[in-house]
Amino acid sequence: DTVMTQTPLSLSVTPGQPASISCKSSQSLLHSDGRTYLYWYLQKPGQPPQLLIYEVSKRFSGVPDRFSGSGSRTDFTLKISRVEAEDVGVYYCMQSLRLPITFGQGTRLEIK
Amino acid sequence: EVQLVDSGGGLVQPGGSLRLSCAASGFTFTNHWMSWVRQAPGKGLEWVANIKQDGSEKKYVDSVKGRFTISRDNAKNSLFLQMNSLRAEDTAVYYCARDYNCNYWGQGTLVTVSS
Numbered sequence: 001d002t003v004m005t006q007t008p009l010s011l012s013v014t015p016g017q018p019a020s021i022s023c024k025s026s027q028s029l030l031h032s033d034g035r036t037y038l039y040w041y042l043q044k045p046g047q048p049p050q051l052l053i054y055e056v057s058k059r060f061s062g063v064p065d066r067f068s069g070s071g072s073r074t075d076f077t078l079k080i081s082r083v084e085a086e087d088v089g090v091y092y093c094m095q096s097l098r099l100p101i102t103f104g105q106g107t108r109l110e111i112k
Numbered sequence: 113e114v115q116l117v118d119s120g121g122g123l124v125q126p127g128g129s130l131r132l133s134c135a136a137s138g139f140t141f142t143n144h145w146m147s148w149v150r151q152a153p154g155k156g157l158e159w160v161a162n163i164k165q166d167g168s169e170k171k172y173v174d175s176v177k178g179r180f181t182i183s184r185d186n187a188k189n190s191l192f193l194q195m196n197s198l199r200a201e202d203t204a205v206y207y208c209a210r211d212y213n214c215n216y217w218g219q220g221t222l223v224t225v226s227s
Contacts, residue, residue, distance in 0.1 A: 039213050041157075048207050048217035049149075049157065060215065092157055096212050100173045101147075101159035 006104035023093035028073040037097040044089040114138040121221030134191040134208030141189040150204035
C-alpha cells in the first residue's frame with residue numbers, strides 16, 4: 001500500500017498568519033499520463049470532508065485563493081497564506097494513483 | 113447543486129448485515145465513479161470501495177473483500193453498500209463520495225457493530 005505521512009499532526013495558528021502542512025508518499029504519485037494524483041481535504045468539526053485541492057495544486061470550485069498546493073512525485077505541501085477562524089478542522093492528503101486509495105493521518109489545525 | 117444523501121446505518125450485532133444507500137442528485141449520476149469512505153470514531157479516513165459508471169468495475173480495500181459489495185442503480189441515481197459478516201472494527205461513519213477523487217461527499221451514516 002502507498003503510505004501517506006503528514007506532518008505536523010497538529011498546529012496552532014494565530015489568525016492572519018500562514019500555515020503549512022507536509023504530506024509525503026511512500027511511492028511516486030506521478031502517473032504516465034503526466035498527472036499527479038494527490039488531493040487535499042478539510043474536515044471541519046461535525047462535517048464530512050470537503051475537497052480543497054486536486055492534482056497537487058488545482059483549487060476546487062469555491063475554495064479561497066489563500067489555499068495553495070505544491071510539490072511533486074512524493075513530497076507535497078498545503079499552504080494557507082493567512083489563516084482564518086473558519087479554517088479550523090482536520091486536513092487530510094489522499095492519493096488515488098494506486099489501490100487501495102490511501103489517506104494521511106490528518107493534521108488538526110486550531111486557532112490561537 | 114450536487115447532493116449526496118447517505119442512509120441505512122444503525123446498530124447491528126457482530127456477524128450481522130446492513131445495507132447502506134446513497135441518493136444522488138444535482139449531477140448526471142451515470143457519468144461518475146462513486147466511492148464509499150469510512151471514518152471510525154475519533155479516527156482518520158479510510159477508503160472502502162468504488163464502482164465504475166456502468167458497474168463493470170468494483171474495487172475494495174482488502175479488509176472488506178468478500179464481506180462488502182458495492183453496487184449502483186443508475187435508473188434511481190443510487191449507490192449501495194451491502195455489508196455482511198460485520199465486525200466490531202467496521203464501526204464507523206460511512207460516507208458516499210463522487211468520483212475517484214471524492215470531490216463531493218454525503219453527510220455520512222453511522223454503523224455501530226456491537227453486541
